[in-house]
Amino acid sequence: MLNFIGKGSAFNTELGNTSAFIKNDNSLLLIDCGGTVFNRLQELNILDGLESIYIVITHMHPDHIGSLGEVIFYSYYILKRKVNIIFPQKELMSNFLTIIGVKPEMYNINSFNILYIRDRKLGEFTIEFIPVSHSSTMPSYGFIMKINGKAFYYSGDANIISDKVIEKMKKGDIYRIYQDTCGLDYENNNHLSLKKLCDIISQEFRDNIYCMHLDKHISEQEIRDNGFNVVEIYK
Template sequence: MIDFIGTGSAFNVERGNTSAFFRKDKSLLLIDCGGGVFHELQKLNILNDVEKVYIIITHTHPDHVGSLGDLIFYSYYILKNKVNIFFPEKTLLEELLTKLGVTSEYYNLNTLNKVNINDRALGNLEIDFLNVTHVNTIPAYGFVMNLNNKNFYYSGDSNNISKEIIDKLKIGEIQRIYQDTCGLDYEGNGHLSLKKLCGLIPEEFRSKIYCMHLDQYVTEEEIKANGFNIA
């Protein structure tokens, strides 16, 4: 449904910053824009000839917004259009970008919790932001997206999956989950350990889970051995 530019945690540089995208014709939907993401977008020619850029932000940690300013400027000056950003916390994002010299004239910001995008190439996309548990210092969001008449849940950085999301997976309302997954398991961890993920998801539904934001302490072999997928 979506492709990934990187699937690593903040310190897992070999896998790159976790960021996903969906491009069709000259429209691009991007999920998060961490410190290394703009470089990868350029390197992979994903921005070539793009006319519409939509960016979903899950939270404001550097590995999720670190190169957002670069992408905004590139789109404005080189692609000749303003990016469209979706994030429920208006003041937080505006103040962060302003301190980087990226004022609101360079981008469009939508702060609604429920968003509908009607794009000629991408089609009709519905995004429903959900509060998730991650850290106490900043707000963090996951979301459910309807893309091509299929629903998926994207956790962003989170140490849990709500019962509501799991129940929707079980009855088929959500077809796929992209979940922050790590190897470290300790009290107060802002990310979901593979051990806890196994406790949340029954074996018969694990093929619908795609693990992302992987740290250095979990291997692909461990994830797959427990019935899950790699994003």
Template sequence: MLKFIGIGSAFNTKWGNTSAFIKKNNGLFLFDCGGTVFHRLQELSIFDGVKNLYIVITHTHPDHVGSLGEVIFYCYYILGCKPTVFFPNRELIENFFACIGVSKDMYVLDSREKSGVIDKDFGDVSIEFLSVTHVETIPAYGFIMKQKTGAFYYSGDANNISQEVLTRFRNGEFDQVYQDTCGLDYEGNSHMSLRKLEEIISIEFRDKVNCMHLDNHIHPKEVIDKGFNVVEIFRG
């Protein structure tokens, strides 16, 4: 299971920017890196002992990349390592890094839609990006990550779950779903409302759906009462 540094939407600051990680020995996978994330990584001593860092980015909104530059700088100057950044739009992320002063010698970029690593701590890990519907101004992606301990789908910010993802989930290709979920429910919403999630996910699969990126208009009890899970904030 993923451990979450924060579980809130962009405006739900009390729960921090949604970001998760998996740490094993000297290896660390980090999923998104919003403005509050670097501070929490330091506060929780998550960087301790890290020699190999892999960062998966779903899209470039500030609550998902706001402290990405700080993380890369810290790795380069303090930890003495170059993180590998996974993001399928090379031009966009390279331009972003250039704008914030992160030079190309500070990181390794993997912009393939299907990629992965062989890591001494994690073993063979594959990452498959899938386009999701979020906003029209920038591309956004979810991804499926597979490792020897299991597989999961992570939506990033998305107002829907594609039929392909649903079919692969029902067929058992991955065993957990982490889904952006909100209380607000209106036409054109860029996030997945709880009502819509209820319509999409039948009751027998809900215990494998973990709601994250919660807004100010939803209470965890509402989510749990519908049969879904709510991710918890890792406290160390």
């Protein structure tokens, strides 16, 4: 369902900043917008001819928001469209954009914890934000998105999967989990290690898990050998 522009952690630049999108005709839904994302959007011609752009932000670390300003500028000046930003903390986002020179008239912000959106090309979709454990210095969110009748969970950066999400997956209410997964395993890690993921998810449900935001201390084969999937980069 999701197409990934990148699947790397902040320091794993070879794989690009983790970001994903859904596109139908001239409407785009983008998840996170790290420093490498605008360049990749340009290389892949994903922005060409767009009339509607929605950008879901999970948190404000640079590898998730670093080129958001560029996308807003491009949309406003080249496409003549306002970007629709989806993030629960409106004031925090507005302050950040003001600091980097983005004017309020260039974008819209949707800041509810649960959103219902109807787009002409993407159809109807809902987003429910879920606070996650990641950074002590900023709010971080995962979310459940339902689109085209199917729901998935996207963790953003998180060192745990909530019981609520796991139970919904087991009941079939969520068909797929996209999870931040790393190789390093130590106390108070801001990301979820493969070891802990194995402890959380029993073998029978591992095919529902798609790992992303990979660091340099994990191999894709190791992830697959443990019964999980790895997201593929769109080309």
